[in-house]
Amino acid sequence: MPAQMPPVVIEGLERQFTLHKAWEAPDREAFLREVGPTIRGIALGGHTKVDAAFLDRFPKLEIVSSFGVGYDYIDAVEAGRRGIIVTNTPDVLTDEVADLTVGLLIATIRQLPQVDRYLREGRWLEKPYPLTATLRGRKVGILGLGRIGKAVAKRLEAFGLPISYHGRSRQEDVAYDYYPTLVGLAEAVDVLISVAPGSAETDRMVNAEVLRALGPNGVFVNVGRGSVVDEPALIEALRSKTILTAGLDVFADEPRVPKELIEMEHVVLLPHVGSASVETRRAMGQLVVDNLVSWFAGKGPLTPVAETPYRR
Numbered sequence: 001m002p003a004q005m006p007p008v009v010i011e012g013l014e015r016q017f018t019l020h021k022a023w024e025a026p027d028r029e030a031f032l033r034e035v036g037p038t039i040r041g042i043a044l045g046g047h048t049k050v051d052a053a054f055l056d057r058f059p060k061l062e063i064v065s066s067f068g069v070g071y072d073y074i075d076a077v078e079a080g081r082r083g084i085i086v087t088n089t090p091d092v093l094t095d096e097v098a099d100l101t102v103g104l105l106i107a108t109i110r111q112l113p114q115v116d117r118y119l120r121e122g123r124w125l126e127k128p129y130p131l132t133a134t135l136r137g138r139k140v141g142i143l144g145l146g147r148i149g150k151a152v153a154k155r156l157e158a159f160g161l162p163i164s165y166h167g168r169s170r171q172e173d174v175a176y177d178y179y180p181t182l183v184g185l186a187e188a189v190d191v192l193i194s195v196a197p198g199s200a201e202t203d204r205m206v207n208a209e210v211l212r213a214l215g216p217n218g219v220f221v222n223v224g225r226g227s228v229v230d231e232p233a234l235i236e237a238l239r240s241k242t243i244l245t246a247g248l249d250v251f252a253d254e255p256r257v258p259k260e261l262i263e264m265e266h267v268v269l270l271p272h273v274g275s276a277s278v279e280t281r282r283a284m285g286q287l288v289v290d291n292l293v294s295w296f297a298g299k300g301p302l303t304p305v306a307e308t309p310y311r312r
């Protein structure tokens with residue numbers, strides 16, 4: 001385990017395996033030299049970059065069990081080339097992240113954090129909070145209609161809002177309108193929700209042109225990855241009122257958030273808490289453990305990522 005993980009993972013692994021905690025080693029380099037050649041499985045979260053140089057340290061490595069559904073910090077293609085399994089924790093967090101996304105959308109449009117601050121500052125005693133924009137009558141576009149995107153769409157359908165989406169291909173089994181380009185989707189909607197993964201392909205795909213297409217009544221919500229957005233272009237679009245507002249749970253260089261965003265009173269900013277409830281984080285941790293247990297019991301990985309060489 002390169003960096004500390006939740007107790008459910010540490011305790012679950014210690015029950016079944018010899019667990020080496022790299023973060024406790026006084027000399028990380030010496031530690032890696034000594035135990036690296038013996039390591040067969042790695043459990044990690046989003047703070048450890050797994051590339052060819054990292055994998056070189058572990059010649060006996062069979063599996064990397066990663067906490068979280070996004071694994072953009074792992075070179076899964078390189079791992080696959082070496083026959084190393086990579087697993088993530090899909091599904092167990094889908095509803096939690098979808099709930100948070102709807103909450104963030106409403107909080108952003110109705111300015112809930114700002115309204116809360118207004119009351120606490122005693123300003124309600126002076127006059128009522130100014131009227132806000134509305135979710136009513138809006139059209140929603142989803143970038144990345146995967147597990148979480150679909151769960152968000154299902155919730156927003158119940159809110160009576162029409163849904164459309166953009167992805168690399170049309171999904172025949174969904175009734176929502178498909179737009180083959182992101183600009184086309186942004187032009188057609190006034191709420192754009194990004195739930196796309198970070199990758200070389202999605203890098204900064206929400207750019208100035210997309211934000212212009214979203215327009216002056218447009219609301220942008222990002223719960224996918226910060227890298228999917230051209231952050232300086234977003235800051236400029238918010239500053240110049242090219243779009244109305246934004247609700248962001250993810251940023252390009254976490255945990256650092258641009259000061260321009262922090263200083264903007266009309267945006268809502270969350271510190272990457274999409275899946276961050278006690279129950280969901282515990283379920284994710286358990287799945288990190290279960291993938292390793294299943295693999296070393298000879299039963300294969302439970303949730304291998306798409307690039308992984310394992311076929312059931």
Ligand code: NDP
Nearest residue numbers: 070144145146147148167168169196197201223224274275
């Ligand atoms: P899925 O793999 O189920 O869905 C991802 C979707 O993104 C797919 O529908 C895919 O559609 C689309 N997509 C992938 N590449 C592209 C591309 N180049 N252009 C357009 N669309 C693309 O993943 P999940 O729904 O489970 O999770 C999505 C992401 O949410 C994670 O990768 C993670 O980054 C983020 N996340 C954030 C959390 C938070 O706390 N804020 C918590 C959990 C996840 P298609 O294949 O048709 O292109």
